Amino acid sequence: MKIKGISYPLIFERNLGAITFEEQMKLKKAKVAIIGLGGIGGIAFEMLARVGVGNFIIVDKDNFDISNLNRQILSSLNNLENKKTNAAILRGTEINPEIKLKAYPYELDEKNASLIKGADLIVDGLDNLYSRIVLNRTAKKYRIPYIFGAAEYTKGISTIFVPKGKSYEEVFSRFSKKMKLGKELREKTKNYQRCQSVLGPVPNIIGCFEAMQAINLILGKNKAVVKYPNFLQVDIFSKEPLKISFL
Numbered sequence: 001m002k003i004k005g006i007s008y009p010l011i012f013e014r015n016l017g018a019i020t021f022e023e024q025m026k027l028k029k030a031k032v033a034i035i036g037l038g039g040i041g042g043i044a045f046e047m048l049a050r051v052g053v054g055n056f057i058i059v060d061k062d063n064f065d066i067s068n069l070n071r072q073i074l075s076s077l078n079n080l081e082n083k084k085t086n087a088a089i090l091r092g093t094e095i096n097p098e099i100k101l102k103a104y105p106y107e108l109d110e111k112n113a114s115l116i117k118g119a120d121l122i123v124d125g126l127d128n129l130y131s132r133i134v135l136n137r138t139a140k141k142y143r144i145p146y147i148f149g150a151a152e153y154t155k156g157i158s159t160i161f162v163p164k165g166k167s168y169e170e171v172f173s174r175f176s177k178k179m180k181l182g183k184e185l186r187e188k189t190k191n192y193q194r195c196q197s198v199l200g201p202v203p204n205i206i207g208c209f210e211a212m213q214a215i216n217l218i219l220g221k222n223k224a225v226v227k228y229p230n231f232l233q234v235d236i237f238s239k240e241p242l243k244i245s246f247l
Contacts, residue, residue: 031055033119039071039203041125047211071200110181136168151203
């Protein structure tokens with residue numbers, strides 16, 4: 001539904017003061033690739049759309065199911081069995097009618113990974129190892145900052161891998177780092193199962209932190225970002241539920 005008189009400056013007017021008009025225009029021009037629209041990627045997309053990022057590449061092959069309702073902000077009883085990319089398109093255009101979205105309703109793999117080319121940065125909302133390896137290597141290839149995040153049970157972590165720094169595979173000592181992308185690697189990564197349990201606030205905290213990291217990168221506030229070897233760690237039942245640690 002279009003409402004007369006609604007415009008980009010009016011929607012995001014309350015940002016001004018926290019950021020300058022020039023910085024708001026940087027957000028409008030920015031292009032963010034969000035790979036995975038679940039518990040982490042969905043909230044990252046929502047927050048970045050609400051701050052006024054104007055261009056997105058969104059990738060997710062899945063439809064919503066009832067198990068998503070405990071944590072995935074784009075899910076509801078009304079859109080179960082619908083594509084996550086379609087839900088993101090609807091949500092984004094409801095927030096900002098000027099938003100530009102390129103949506104890909106399939107799994108990221110070595111055959112299509114070039115779709116992220118041209119993005120200013122990448123937000124990781126993935127939950128499978130093979131696609132994350134593909135994303136990590138493609139980010140390196142195109143020299144795009146890669147905002148990593150993961151959540152499981154009551155814990156989560158996040159950081160930024162920069163093009164000239166160590167990669168995700170190197171940091172986590174993945175067996176995959178000497179293997180070529182393809183059938184053999186895909187088969188080996190099947191043993192790394194997706195997380196079967198996670199408490200809803202955890203991925204949402206990580207996704208919001210990824211959005212914050214993205215805003216800092218877009219606006220050039222590089223001293224504010226948490227880059228490897230530093231990580232945000234979330235552990236909601238610990239004495240220190242949020243902390244920045246050195247890996």
